Amino acid sequence: MSKTPHIIVIGAGVGGLTTAGLLAKEGYQVTVIEANTYPGGSAGTFFHKGYQFDAGATVAGGFQPNGPHALSGELLGIDWKVHQHDPAWVVHLPDRTIKLCMDNQDVEKNFPGTSEFWKEQHNIAELAWKMSAQGLPFPPTDIRELLQLAKVGLMNFPRDLQMIPFALSSVYQWISRKGLGDNKAFVRFLDGQLLISAQTTTPHVNALYGATALDLSRQGVFHVEGGIGGLSEQLADKLKEFGGEILYRHSVSRIAIDNGRATGVYITRGKRNPQERFIEADFVIANTTPWSLDDLLGDDSPQNLKRETKRRDLTQGAFVLHVGVKNDALAKDVDDHHQVIVDMDGSLGEGRSIFVSMSPEWDSSRAPEGYRAVTVSTHTQVQQWWDLLQSDTNAYAERKQAYAERMIDAIDTAVPGFKVGAEVILPGTPVTYQFYTQRHMGMVGGFPQTSLFKARGPKTGIPNVRLVGDSIFPGQSTAGVTLGAIRVANQVKRTLPASIPLQTYSYGKSHS
Numbered sequence: 001m002s003k004t005p006h007i008i009v010i011g012a013g014v015g016g017l018t019t020a021g022l023l024a025k026e027g028y029q030v031t032v033i034e035a036n037t038y039p040g041g042s043a044g045t046f047f048h049k050g051y052q053f054d055a056g057a058t059v060a061g062g063f064q065p066n067g068p069h070a071l072s073g074e075l076l077g078i079d080w081k082v083h084q085h086d087p088a089w090v091v092h093l094p095d096r097t098i099k100l101c102m103d104n105q106d107v108e109k110n111f112p113g114t115s116e117f118w119k120e121q122h123n124i125a126e127l128a129w130k131m132s133a134q135g136l137p138f139p140p141t142d143i144r145e146l147l148q149l150a151k152v153g154l155m156n157f158p159r160d161l162q163m164i165p166f167a168l169s170s171v172y173q174w175i176s177r178k179g180l181g182d183n184k185a186f187v188r189f190l191d192g193q194l195l196i197s198a199q200t201t202t203p204h205v206n207a208l209y210g211a212t213a214l215d216l217s218r219q220g221v222f223h224v225e226g227g228i229g230g231l232s233e234q235l236a237d238k239l240k241e242f243g244g245e246i247l248y249r250h251s252v253s254r255i256a257i258d259n260g261r262a263t264g265v266y267i268t269r270g271k272r273n274p275q276e277r278f279i280e281a282d283f284v285i286a287n288t289t290p291w292s293l294d295d296l297l298g299d300d301s302p303q304n305l306k307r308e309t310k311r312r313d314l315t316q317g318a319f320v321l322h323v324g325v326k327n328d329a330l331a332k333d334v335d336d337h338h339q340v341i342v343d344m345d346g347s348l349g350e351g352r353s354i355f356v357s358m359s360p361e362w363d364s365s366r367a368p369e370g371y372r373a374v375t376v377s378t379h380t381q382v383q384q385w386w387d388l389l390q391s392d393t394n395a396y397a398e399r400k401q402a403y404a405e406r407m408i409d410a411i412d413t414a415v416p417g418f419k420v421g422a423e424v425i426l427p428g429t430p431v432t433y434q435f436y437t438q439r440h441m442g443m444v445g446g447f448p449q450t451s452l453f454k455a456r457g458p459k460t461g462i463p464n465v466r467l468v469g470d471s472i473f474p475g476q477s478t479a480g481v482t483l484g485a486i487r488v489a490n491q492v493k494r495t496l497p498a499s500i501p502l503q504t505y506s507y508g509k510s511h512s
């Protein structure tokens, strides 16, 4: 007699669903608990007044050979419903407009003297993509992962030695070595790209990570049919096909711990219903931030996790606008994605770098006829919104309105007609994000990628609980969390046999 182990995944974000699918395919019994009525979290798509708005993420990369979504598609048997677009997006600096295309020509034309830099960047990125496809469990958390890293290192020896100086410097040090550190417009341009792909700017981003992050537009980016949430819908369908289940509109309220191991989770139906039900589990995977995991573990949270959540600085949040725009108001050949950088100095957050994504004209499912569903976002500090909400709700509402107006004005200078064509406008702050994604204080995008030595792995201090999602290396983006998910699934497969003889079965205790 034997038992199939039960794995609970908290959250149906791309990270949670990818792990869940891979484990269900291996024969584990997998249940995903998702607070919302739809999957995807920050990369979900929601319905409002005839529109299908992307909640956060809009640009999907990683479908190229060796790319994370190509890998997960192959492992799970998914034929992704995506359509490539080139340019990836258009960057509007105050003094120039740059199209980010796969051939990188317009970038190099706008920044003469940078070709050598871009050649080196692409070379390093290609190697990094190749090595990550071979399996790069970083930072290694056990001897198996260390051996795997060494194996990938040997497979790419000696070409990988050229990565060492990049692993040890920042992007700014790298461009300074190339004599480009004083090129103000170029640095501003790179800062803008890195803020959206690595959560911080050239002086802080690790150069190896930066080289890969800057490669996104060169590898090709894609629209997902029906919105970015289509990725998670395909993952959810696959999970069900493999025998897994998803409980939507259910929240995990706490993780039960006995003798230092998770024995299951308590769930509630709906986000605000206090009535709890226990579900037993042999393994728990949290598609959450470390702060949210700490909350779910309460007094049983391991000391290291408690310390981590106290020690870490709060990370970035997003201020978003979901806008219905009349197509006629826009130029006929307007590109779908834009980044508007409003000035050349100072921080890029709080509306000074704005990302605008319009649903493609060919995807009639996304908006009423003649309209486009648009997602607009800018980085914002989370604490200010919570402080304001607590101290003065009117001031909170006013700031929200002021951000929305300022951003729409800035977009209108880069995308003429946007303001007059905007009809439905839904603003959202980190408070909104926390409500819809359960992310602690509405922090999004994971940790800034400053040093490979500070990278966070999936371990939590509890042997049968793992983190997955953009808080673990390599961090943010649907592609990044997919790599993390493949790694976590491999860890679980190594730790937990797909079938446990009942006489040795030790976790499954019922709680009341």
Ligand SMILES: Cc1cc2nc3c(=O)[nH]c(=O)nc-3n(C[C@H](O)[C@H](O)[C@H](O)COP(=O)(O)OP(=O)(O)OC[C@H]3O[C@@H](n4cnc5c(N)ncnc54)[C@H](O)[C@@H]3O)c2cc1C
Binding pocket: 010, 011, 012, 013, 014, 015, 016, 033, 034, 035, 036, 039, 040, 041, 042, 043, 055, 056, 057, 058, 059, 060, 061, 250, 251, 252, 253, 287, 288, 292, 318, 320, 377, 436, 437, 438, 439, 444, 445, 446, 468, 469, 470, 471, 475, 476, 477, 478, 479, 481
């Ligand atoms: C504004 C914005 C723009 C972005 N743009 C891009 C982009 O263009 N391209 C790109 O690739 N990436 C982009 N990203 C980043 C990308 O969206 C994220 O890195 C990625 O989607 C995170 O996935 P995740 O697996 O960490 O899960 P999350 O997206 O965090 O989802 C977690 C899920 O778990 C659920 N959950 C959490 N706790 C519980 C609980 N206790 N009970 C039940 N359910 C729970 C939540 O409801 C949620 O559905 C953007 C992010 C934002 C916010």
